[in-house]
Amino acid sequence: MTRKVGYLGPQGTYCEEIALSLYSDTSAALEPFAGIDAAIRAVASGEVAESIVPVENSLEGSVNITLDTMAHDVNLYITKEVVLPVRHNLLAKKDSQELVAIVSHPQALAQCRKTLAKLYPQAKLKPVESTAEAARIVASGDGFYAAVGSEKAGHIYGLTVLAANIQDNRANSTRFIGLERQPAASLKGKCKTSIVCQIHGEKPGSLCNILQEFAKREVNLTRIESRPARTGLGMYIFFFDIEGSIKEDNIAAAVRAVQAKSLWYKNLGSYPVYHL
Numbered sequence: 001m002t003r004k005v006g007y008l009g010p011q012g013t014y015c016e017e018i019a020l021s022l023y024s025d026t027s028a029a030l031e032p033f034a035g036i037d038a039a040i041r042a043v044a045s046g047e048v049a050e051s052i053v054p055v056e057n058s059l060e061g062s063v064n065i066t067l068d069t070m071a072h073d074v075n076l077y078i079t080k081e082v083v084l085p086v087r088h089n090l091l092a093k094k095d096s097q098e099l100v101a102i103v104s105h106p107q108a109l110a111q112c113r114k115t116l117a118k119l120y121p122q123a124k125l126k127p128v129e130s131t132a133e134a135a136r137i138v139a140s141g142d143g144f145y146a147a148v149g150s151e152k153a154g155h156i157y158g159l160t161v162l163a164a165n166i167q168d169n170r171a172n173s174t175r176f177i178g179l180e181r182q183p184a185a186s187l188k189g190k191c192k193t194s195i196v197c198q199i200h201g202e203k204p205g206s207l208c209n210i211l212q213e214f215a216k217r218e219v220n221l222t223r224i225e226s227r228p229a230r231t232g233l234g235m236y237i238f239f240f241d242i243e244g245s246i247k248e249d250n251i252a253a254a255v256r257a258v259q260a261k262s263l264w265y266k267n268l269g270s271y272p273v274y275h276l
């Protein structure tokens with residue numbers, strides 16, 4: 001049976017670019033989804049074997065819907081991480097008018113905020129589900145809108161590039177993850193491990209106490225992110241990204257110790273890291 005791989009669609013998103021680079025030489029069938037949460041849930045329901053979704057951008061930080069869906073709504077494993085340098089373009093119809101609005105994924109708009117304010121101060125910024133959906137909307141509109149997206153999205157939807165490289169920072173890059181129902185089969189090369197937990201937060205030093213489990217075993221963390229626990233105001237869950245795989249004894253021991261000290265804990269898996 002053909003392996004199905006979901007991504008945030010429609011055709012022409014950065015998620016699709018990642019999926020194509022991973023699976024173009026195989027028989028995987030790529031399936032677009034209208035939202036990040038829909039792409040993730042499709043893995044949990046068995047509709048697809050894997051989905052590719054964004055998790056963090058170097059300028060704008062976490063993609064919250066990805067973190068929240070993984071923590072609260074599904075039980076899936078991260079099986080790969082792919083880092084993509086993101087170069088945004090302003091895409092419009094050939095006969096475009098003075099721009100009334102610029103549409104895109106909220107993360108993409110935020111990554112270009114200063115540049116867009118300088119170039120088109122009059123234009124309103126309108127968030128939509130993805131950069132390619134923005135290009136599709138602009139292509140079917142009346143010429144008063146432009147989209148922030150990839151050059152490829154411009155080609156697909158027949159738009160011209162009004163301005164290239166409009167991200168506010170040259171180092172703009174996004175981390176994408178593959179999510180599956182089983183943990184990664186192979187852990188070769190550079191790997192990371194992710195966990196999420198809720199800890200007893202009332203006592204002073206609670207977070208420090210958890211962090212010491214990593215420090216005393218010389219386990220390096222690459223990221224800590226907190227999100228609302230959804231159990232009350234001021235209650236948080238913490239995501240930890242760890243350098244290395246769970247096959248390493250010190251990491252396995254640190255993770256076990258953190259689990260034992262947590263009110264709630266979820267293993268998000270160990271996975272290889274790739275750069276495009």
Ligand SMILES: O=C(O)C(=O)C[C@]1(C(=O)O)C=C[C@@H](O)C=C1
Pocket residue numbers: 008012013014015016054057063086105107108129130131132173174
């Ligand atoms: O809309 C897309 O093309 C996406 O793949 C989503 C997304 C994101 O959510 O971060 C991915 C990369 C860019 O950073 C901007 C948008």
